[in-house]
Amino acid sequence: MHDLDIAIIGAGFAGLNLAHAVAGQGMKIAVVDKQTACPDIFRAEKIEAAQAELMREHGTLNMRSPRSKPVGKTLSFDGSRLVVCDTVEQYGISYADTVNSMRAKLPPDVPVIHAAASEVRPGDRGTILLDSGEIIRARLVVIATGDAIQLCKSLGMRRVTKSGLTSLSFGFYIARQDGSDFEFNGFNYFLADNPDRIHYLTVFPIGTRMRVNLFTRLSPRSGIVPRLRTNTVETLGELFPDLFAYTGAIELESQVQVVSTAYYRLRNHHVPGVIVIGDAFQSVSPATGSGLSKVLTDVSVLSNLYRGKWKNLPAVGLEEVKAFYRHQAKAACDRQSLKSWYYSDFGPNSTRSLLGRLQRRLDFSLQFPANEHT
Ligand SMILES: Cc1cc2nc3c(=O)[nH]c(=O)nc-3n(C[C@H](O)[C@H](O)[C@H](O)COP(=O)(O)OP(=O)(O)OC[C@H]3O[C@@H](n4cnc5c(N)ncnc54)[C@H](O)[C@@H]3O)c2cc1C
Numbered sequence: 001m002h003d004l005d006i007a008i009i010g011a012g013f014a015g016l017n018l019a020h021a022v023a024g025q026g027m028k029i030a031v032v033d034k035q036t037a038c039p040d041i042f043r044a045e046k047i048e049a050a051q052a053e054l055m056r057e058h059g060t061l062n063m064r065s066p067r068s069k070p071v072g073k074t075l076s077f078d079g080s081r082l083v084v085c086d087t088v089e090q091y092g093i094s095y096a097d098t099v100n101s102m103r104a105k106l107p108p109d110v111p112v113i114h115a116a117a118s119e120v121r122p123g124d125r126g127t128i129l130l131d132s133g134e135i136i137r138a139r140l141v142v143i144a145t146g147d148a149i150q151l152c153k154s155l156g157m158r159r160v161t162k163s164g165l166t167s168l169s170f171g172f173y174i175a176r177q178d179g180s181d182f183e184f185n186g187f188n189y190f191l192a193d194n195p196d197r198i199h200y201l202t203v204f205p206i207g208t209r210m211r212v213n214l215f216t217r218l219s220p221r222s223g224i225v226p227r228l229r230t231n232t233v234e235t236l237g238e239l240f241p242d243l244f245a246y247t248g249a250i251e252l253e254s255q256v257q258v259v260s261t262a263y264y265r266l267r268n269h270h271v272p273g274v275i276v277i278g279d280a281f282q283s284v285s286p287a288t289g290s291g292l293s294k295v296l297t298d299v300s301v302l303s304n305l306y307r308g309k310w311k312n313l314p315a316v317g318l319e320e321v322k323a324f325y326r327h328q329a330k331a332a333c334d335r336q337s338l339k340s341w342y343y344s345d346f347g348p349n350s351t352r353s354l355l356g357r358l359q360r361r362l363d364f365s366l367q368f369p370a371n372e373h374t
Contacts, residue, residue: 001123002137005031012099047091058300071205146280162263169213176248200214201215246279265281274332278298305324
């Protein structure tokens with residue numbers, strides 16, 4: 001039996017940033033994960049400037065892998081105009097390598113318990129049942145299990161979804177056919193007219209390799225999907241007619257990873273002694289690049305509340321739990337992430353007419369009332 005101050009279930013980006021943020025202050029903490037290491041999955045592969053700032057605050061920025069220099073000046077093309085933008089402190093990373101590096105660098109007094117949590121029972125000291133037969137008791141149980149819903153369900157929580165908000169993302173590596181270097185640090189290509197439900201393509205370095213992420217609203221059943229998988233370079237050229245003028249002749253250097261995402265948000269989540277963070281609480285459209293902002297904001301708010309007001313309370317009660325979810329910074333970040341998802345669905349030309357803008361604003365507030373994020 002483990003008796004802890006904080007038990008974190010899930011050693012992903014959320015759980016590990018939290019573990020680092022609260023470590024070293026005399027509290028008994030452990031992280032539980034069903035996997036021995038994060039596998040090579042397609043998740044966040046860019047850290048933006050504001051996200052880097054929060055990681056610096058939690059002491060995890062230098063754990064990113066590969067630890068390369070900021071991408072810096074990036075070309076951005078919308079089909080007619082090319083602009084150079086300075087992405088300042090933007091890093092290309094491997095999600096799995098970064099998460100595994102954060103896991104390896106946990107201090108020795110923060111163990112990772114390798115087991116799947118099968119049930120959480122709330123109380124002044126919450127109880128976690130592990131599939132290994134072990135039991136954990138903790139003052140605060142943090143659920144950071146990504147898109148896995150089972151534990152939240154075991155506590156009577158449920159998810160709401162919106163069938164219209166979906167996303168299909170493709171990720172792969174490319175190289176120039178002649179083996180030479182690309183003539184840019186990073187390159188983004190947006191489509192002004194969007195009949196095929198394509199958001200944009202972004203090309204950026206991860207270490208010494210060049211990664212491509214393609215974000216779309218394609219249905220998994222669209223005929224474009226198998227073509228992108230098997231005839232990737234040719235299909236890219238058809239979807240993005242000017243692409244090769246910027247990249248030169250290219251070839252595929254890896255398999256194509258395809259991930260489908262749908263919007264959900266947790267309900268019935270006010271349970272004493274239990275907090276849900278990151279993707280376990282609300283999903284994110286990969287196209288918006290706001291997932292890590294949401295994760296890191298949850299971590300900042302929770303670690304500040306715990307280290308401040310909560311540490312010396314006899315228990316983390318219902319009022320404390322509500323204070324976390326209603327925290328202005330957290331609620332605003334969740335809502336902004338949802339808004340970006342909703343608006344990105346209309347493409348870059350969608351905000352040009354005043355009537356169109358007003359209709360969209362009205363539709364958004366009807367579908368997602370303002371109290372949605374409190
Ligand atoms: C294709 C794609 C591209 C993206 N690109 C970006 C981007 O460019 N920028 C950005 O900011 N965001 C991006 N995101 C979003 C971002 O990746 C996520 O918001 C973030 O990874 C969520 O981290 P997490 O820790 O909440 O979940 P995860 O990383 O999924 O971690 C969950 C962990 O919980 C463990 N677990 C699950 N169930 C149990 C259990 N019962 N017991 C024990 N352990 C358990 C899992 O093994 C896993 O280790 C992208 C997402 C996708 C899908």
